[in-house]
Amino acid sequence: MTGVTWPKEGNSRVPYRMFTDPEIYKGELDRVFLGPTWQFLCLEDELPNAGDYKTTFLGETPVIVTRGQDGQIHAMVNRCAHRGNLVCLKRQGNTDLLTCVYHSWAYDLDGNLKSVAFRRGIGGKGGMPDTFKIEEHGLRKLRVDHFAGLVFGTLSDDVPPFAEYIGNQIGERIGRVMHGKPTVLGTTSQILHNNWKLYLENVKDTYHASLLHTFFATFRISRLSIGGGVLIGENSGNHASYTRGGRKRADRADSDKLYADIQSNRDGLSLADPRLLASKEEFGDDITVQILSVFPNFVLQQINNSIALRLVLPKGRNETELQWIYLGFEDDDAEMTELRLLQSNLVGPAGYVSMEDGAVGGFVQRAIAGSEDDLSVLEMGGHDHVSDDTRTTEASIRGFWQAYRPLMGL
Amino acid sequence: MTGVTWPKEGNSRVPYRMFTDPEIYKGELDRVFLGPTWQFLCLEDELPNAGDYKTTFLGETPVIVTRGQDGQIHAMVNRCAHRGNLVCLKRQGNTDLLTCVYHSWAYDLDGNLKSVAFRRGIGGKGGMPDTFKIEEHGLRKLRVDHFAGLVFGTLSDDVPPFAEYIGNQIGERIGRVMHGKPTVLGTTSQILHNNWKLYLENVKDTYHASLLHTFFATFRISRLSIGGGVLIGENSGNHASYTRGGRKRADRADSDKLYADIQSNRDGLSLADPRLLASKEEFGDDITVQILSVFPNFVLQQINNSIALRLVLPKGRNETELQWIYLGFEDDDAEMTELRLLQSNLVGPAGYVSMEDGAVGGFVQRAIAGSEDDLSVLEMGGHDHVSDDTRTTEASIRGFWQAYRPLMGL
Amino acid sequence: MTGVTWPKEGNSRVPYRMFTDPEIYKGELDRVFLGPTWQFLCLEDELPNAGDYKTTFLGETPVIVTRGQDGQIHAMVNRCAHRGNLVCLKRQGNTDLLTCVYHSWAYDLDGNLKSVAFRRGIGGKGGMPDTFKIEEHGLRKLRVDHFAGLVFGTLSDDVPPFAEYIGNQIGERIGRVMHGKPTVLGTTSQILHNNWKLYLENVKDTYHASLLHTFFATFRISRLSIGGGVLIGENSGNHASYTRGGRKRADRADSDKLYADIQSNRDGLSLADPRLLASKEEFGDDITVQILSVFPNFVLQQINNSIALRLVLPKGRNETELQWIYLGFEDDDAEMTELRLLQSNLVGPAGYVSMEDGAVGGFVQRAIAGSEDDLSVLEMGGHDHVSDDTRTTEASIRGFWQAYRPLMGL
Amino acid sequence: MTPDEVVRRLELEALYADYAFCLDNDRLEDWPGFFTEDCTYRVTSAENFEAGMRLGIIYATSRNMLVDRVMALRKANIYEPQRYRHLVANLRIEKTQAAPTGAIAVTANFLVVRTMQDGAMTLFAAGRYVDRVVRGGDSWKFARKDAVLDSRQIDTLLAIPI
Amino acid sequence: MTPDEVVRRLELEALYADYAFCLDNDRLEDWPGFFTEDCTYRVTSAENFEAGMRLGIIYATSRNMLVDRVMALRKANIYEPQRYRHLVANLRIEKTQAAPTGAIAVTANFLVVRTMQDGAMTLFAAGRYVDRVVRGGDSWKFARKDAVLDSRQIDTLLAIPI
Amino acid sequence: MTPDEVVRRLELEALYADYAFCLDNDRLEDWPGFFTEDCTYRVTSAENFEAGMRLGIIYATSRNMLVDRVMALRKANIYEPQRYRHLVANLRIEKTQAAPTGAIAVTANFLVVRTMQDGAMTLFAAGRYVDRVVRGGDSWKFARKDAVLDSRQIDTLLAIPI
């Protein structure tokens, strides 16, 4: 689409231009975010009652999600069919009718135009011409699909249903975490000074975790030397990585040896208040960390008992909003809730094992200025993008590009 | 000029791209603001004495307006002929000579270059070559015209004189308001996060007032159900809308019925201190509200006894400065002045019936992101752009596009 | 390279577009700053010990400068060969290895890749393929050259050695000022709201000093009527201007006459505490002010005993960072140091004779909006760019454009 | 500084803290209570203020007008959810003023940061209060308050008072 | 205002000044000392706070957890050199509170400007402290501190506490 | 806190309020009067300050040099019309200091918002004052004032002092 020709090495090389070029970015908004992809809209439980609504985005396009009178969830572009005003101004609320403040055109919760103020004019003067058909002027509707209490939307008619889009393996991995009726413990958001794809690469990057996040290695929460692996979906843009058996501190010596030369290792550190790292077996499979992504911009995280959804919203070619929704489950007892709240110190903008991810993308963005024609190197674990029972690999990042390139014609 | 082809429906459809495209914006700065249009510079009375000057803009191009020794008002581009420095740094002042601070080149109040520092060099060395002709290096001059105490300027030689440009009807409407020697009661300014044309559409939008500004309807100051209409000039970019007889609260019941279903209606509200809405018959024609615009970016407002000039300055494709100059007249008595000051609460950045206009353009700008190829619908009152004695119409907005499109070759 | 055709008048005209056009700016980053030019990196004495490093920029490209184990100074692009992270996050420091925080790839002080974390994978799984050659993945290296304790770098293999690049005359002028082992007295930085070339023009503009900086003329520190001149190097982008005999207040009357009509002259001003202007003969040649520039963006200043380096860094087409490094010499006594500290009030962001330079470029940038097709006039002192013993000339600015245009193909 | 002056200064600092708390925490209904019944309240720009122009962006000549302003903000006007954060500092009591019972001229500097529902923060206003306070029963009230903004420009709109 | 109240108010103002000084001048090791051993410290957003959601961006339920936070910032976490500048003002002592010896509810407004090593300054945070202070020996300590940020968005990351 | 300490703290707060008022309201001619005759005044960056580098962006070693600075700003230097708004808070008096008559080490945090004539506002400076004040007759004066800016970057220029 844009003068760029992809390097012959395929997915193990990425031109830095992909993170800086305004044309690429404009193309993505259209071809990826308004294209054949599923994007997270909300939790079913965020809209319990008819008339509940919240607003979000497909890329930079504002979207309304509602719970209709029919009890179903609907989604539409948040742009009035008259002169383009935002129909919903609040981030969330409850209403019978979606009424645009500009000229009071009113839509039902499915986005159908119901009334046009002064449509017939006043005293026989003014008003809309007879040729105006109210049914031709609804809000633009999204396709909506559900999975494990999560709601996704798309503007594409061609993309397969969500379950098919993610495939069985990834589906099971989502189900594993969403094992109950979710309750929102809180939300937060970060502004990242980098292209959205640099954050996605970071999420899929099983290689960096124990190296960049020295807290991980230092307290032996997760190390590459601990068992684990990465699953890559049939649609290679979807992935799930996992760490196993973190809690049994097997052959510490060995693993320390492996990390000995690596700066990310610090010795002799221990917590004055260890409650932070106390965790409870919740999933019955001894998987202590699972990071999962659905192409293009949704992340589901489980770190011990800390569970969070992350939505990655592009805000320009070198700015990104990272939204966090922290979850518990309805049947959590007080102790479990407290555990989740304490473990939330591990993640988010101030997270012991995530704060670096808020900055590293911006470092890359700054470093590649003036090097748009250079290439990043993605050869860890080879050149392909298949599941593997190691995390010492960049396979799932290559999988991301494998899914991304055809959409962009690259 | 730019890949855009206008929709076949003509002025009753506008591509959202018109408000977002950087090429369109660049084209406007050149073809509209530096083109064959008249733009407000100042009030004659703002520059009472020879040597008085103030600075303003044609689009983004800085301009100086002066009162010359000849008693005439002159205007020039505020850019030194030497190396392009701003000649006037202050927003207003008084001076004999316009001296550039960079190298002290000095211009007279008409913009003619009068002296070049060290033009002959020093001790026979340096200085300007003999080929340098001082008379070839003046400031770029504007054409200036006057109407009812208002001063307008243009860089075009082709645009007809101002009176002809606006036509008789609009001219009378200006004269009606500017019925005395104006005095400035104060000024303010708003930064709007939208394309300048979204604000112009809003000003010309007789349909929105009583719907968006619920204060209007709630206190029955102006309703579409009250008599009124819109005048559209021969140059359809100029308009004046008016509300009649607001003060007699005729058939309140009827009108309440009309507004019954509309959210903008609130019942049972009354002011604890009604002095705010006390107004005085000033114009002898029972017109309580008149909003007038001169293409492309000047607005004259009368709301009861609140009179203000508004200048709409583009500051990028999605930012606009809205400048307000509040007026009274020399022969106002103290009571009338107090009335105008109190009624100024109706307008401006905190105005009871205008604050929404400061935000709604920004809402549209945000809503149309990712929908540049969609169209806004301007069918209220039909498809043409002629005067009508109803305000339930978007005719004057269509008139704006009718005037705008040929300038842009659209 | 870009639709621009240069005016037939040659270097005595400059299209304002050169300061506003995004394409021109992008071209400069590549052709000027990453092209065949030498740019200041640091003082040798800023990196006294092996392992010392600091970071700076070539244009917008981040650079690391190190003192290697070999005692030599090395420079490389500050971008990891793996996935493009900034290798050095701190502005300065000391280290044995340059280790990237993202995945712990480690480089030696010359920029050679030394180790890749988990290169061989773990337990026979993952890791880099055998085809990966560590020696092919170092940091991109700069050529480095030294002159009079100053370190310069370039990414070009073709540009001649630094001494040749500046030529003898300019070289002598640098040596004259850098007469000892420099010590840094302090640093500061200014953000200028103008294109970087407007600041370079200002530095080379011997015509403006006593006119814009009225403090100069008012206190008779430097006047065009005092002896002086400008040297222009064989590479006409390099220059040195000088003022002679400022301290003997010869024919004050004459000179006052010359300045009589010029606004920059103020009479009867004297300092309540004259210590500010007390200065000491330091260079034995009675040159009180010398301003020197090396193409494209380095400045060496001597004003009385105030010595400073200035580095001009582009931060976008209309923003520039101006970095100052104030110097003394190791053998300065306390009195001399105090003298330099007091005289530093003359320069920098609050400098009596430099604060105007921080703003005037921004004034030009604002003034030329909408006048991109107009031309600035550079005819003071004629049309050529040769050395002259007058400062009433713009010859060295024309020299700048003479050096700039071929690089840009203009 | 006499003990009375000490107490007065601290009471006035508390007054401004309470005033800011009211506006920053959506207690608009309490806001008119900080003023006398016949108060004058105005938001204006330094430019207008120093030119002696009486026009205000908001101009009220009675406490009831403040009540009306709140009512309109609650019931009539439409604006996006937003909140302010006032920082009021550098309180000055004009030396020339009479006993704590009399009217006192007070000035203070303020910054107002505005935060929109999506989290966008802007430095919305900087300026000074030029006030006249009087002792009303057991508390201090504003007989006159001019919120003088340094800037002539308002970002988008001014809904919540300053 | 009684003499005791005068002293208490000024002591509390000094407490917040010392607290800000500690964070703004890289004295992180002193920071836990401003809290009681069983303190609760939380950084949260107005949105979460007003929705009664307990989640914090930082959430600590003991002074030792603050010690651990400092240790991690010093030894484990990686972030660019940066500094804060706190402006704390509009201190309010809830009238309804008991004698200076007992626990006192205090609120104050703050701004935090963050400056990076290259000189880039941003308005990083605006909000209010909602605190409970107790008399600990000869000084005041925070038994509970909620730093409630007006914005739901954090620029890049939050390393140094608020 | 003794009654003397109460009075001293409030007098010093008033001093900083008066100092800010002078700079924010174009009373530059009054500015040198806040200093002792042999004062040292400096505006510098935290980077220089902490590196022990003596260089100042402004560096004056006498009140007369401040008088000269004002004269130059009025008569010689050219800069666009602009105004500052200082917010000074978090005043700290070093405990270790002597009686109110002696010299006192005082620190305070400041923000300065700069507003240009067109209305553009920027957060111009954030930082701390590191001062030494002495009792001069019936008022406090600065024997030394270091305005230490957190940022190494100055936007455009620094004309009006901090």
Ligand code: FES
């Ligand atoms: S824009 Fe929505 S009703 Fe007009």
Ligand code: FES
């Ligand atoms: S730019 Fe105006 S005199 Fe040189």
Ligand code: FES
């Ligand atoms: S980016 Fe540097 S090690 Fe991976």
Ligand SMILES: [Fe+3]
């Ligand atoms: Fe990570």
Ligand SMILES: [Fe+3]
């Ligand atoms: Fe309106």
Ligand SMILES: [Fe+3]
């Ligand atoms: Fe200069």
